[in-house]
Amino acid sequence: MYFKSVIVVSVVTVFSLLLGVSVILAEQQPSNAQSSTLKTYNDVQGRFVVQYPSAWEIAPKNSTFPYYGAATAIVFKPTDETASPLENTLFSITPMDRAKSLDRTTLTVTPDSLDKTVADQIALLQDPSSMYGSLNVEILKNNATTVNSLPAKELTYVIHGIGSFEMQTYVIKNGELYQLIFQTPESKVPYTLPAAQLMIKTLKFLS
Numbered sequence: 001m002y003f004k005s006v007i008v009v010s011v012v013t014v015f016s017l018l019l020g021v022s023v024i025l026a027e028q029q030p031s032n033a034q035s036s037t038l039k040t041y042n043d044v045q046g047r048f049v050v051q052y053p054s055a056w057e058i059a060p061k062n063s064t065f066p067y068y069g070a071a072t073a074i075v076f077k078p079t080d081e082t083a084s085p086l087e088n089t090l091f092s093i094t095p096m097d098r099a100k101s102l103d104r105t106t107l108t109v110t111p112d113s114l115d116k117t118v119a120d121q122i123a124l125l126q127d128p129s130s131m132y133g134s135l136n137v138e139i140l141k142n143n144a145t146t147v148n149s150l151p152a153k154e155l156t157y158v159i160h161g162i163g164s165f166e167m168q169t170y171v172i173k174n175g176e177l178y179q180l181i182f183q184t185p186e187s188k189v190p191y192t193l194p195a196a197q198l199m200i201k202t203l204k205f206l207s
Contacts, residue, residue, distance in 0.1 A: 037053065037054040038051040038053060038054065038202070039051065039053075041058065043074065043206070045073075046206055047073070047095065047173075047207060048093070049203075050093070050199055050202055050203045051198070051199065052198075052199050052202075053195050055079055055080075055195075056076045056077060056079060056091075056195060057076065058076060059076065059077045067088075068092075069092075071094050071095060071096050072093070072094045073092075073093045073094060074092065075090055075091070076090065077089060077090045077091075078192070086162050087163075088183065088184075089183065089184040089188055090181070091180070091195070091196045091199055092180070092181045093178065093203070094178070094180075094181070095176050095177070095178050095179075096176070096177050096179060097176070097177070098117075098172070098176070098177045099117070100112065111175070114152065114153040114170050114171075117153070118142060118170060121168065122142070125137045125139070134161065135159050135160065135161030135162060136159070136161050137158070137159050137160070137161075138157060138158045138160060139155070139156075139157045140157055140158060141156045142155050143155075147171040147178075147180070147203055148171070148173075148203055148204050148205050150172070150173060150205075151172075152169055152170060153169070154168070155167070155169075155170075163187075164183060164184070164185060164186065165183070165185070165186050166181065166183050167181075167182040167196065168180070168181050168182075169181075169182075169200060182196035184196075
């Protein structure tokens with residue numbers, strides 16, 4: 001009787017483990033399928049090409065905050081995005097002129113480095129008198145990285161006041177600064193961040 005009970009318990013345990021593995025694989029399958037099915041966007045000015053998941057789309061240019069700025073080249077968003085503006089998930093690519101500063105050693109005005117660009121952004125985020133002053137911004141990471149094999153900087157932070165996670169990546173190509181912005185609610189980070197990382201990884205400059 002004892003051995004029969006052990007056998008029954010063992011069979012139930014194995015069945016439970018197999019069921020658990022099946023559920024995990026079923027949950028992972030859509031994510032893997034999404035990341036393996038990509039679309040390609042070619043910049044209309046021929047500056048870059050980037051791939052994005054088929055579950056994302058190009059945000060319409062007649063949309064309002066928080067999508068397109070004056071210099072924004074392109075914005076991608078999940079196709080099922082229906083959230084209010086402050087809860088949107090987006091990934092944007094913006095080429096911009098590099099700021100210039102006086103080099104106090106050489107007394108010449110030179111374009112800002114990536115380090116200086118990120119330092120200025122952090123100062124803005126932490127400035128009590130700025131629009132972020134009352135939003136409790138927490139800097140998470142300030143890393144060196146690469147984009148299309150070029151040196152880049154990646155700044156990640158959480159804006160606790162609105163529950164938003166943001167990642168800004170900066171890279172310089174042909175003397176022009178490119179700002180890549182990923183924004184998503186904190187609760188969606190595990191599901192949306194991989195898509196943004198994929199887009200950064202596939203971004204290729206054409207000239």
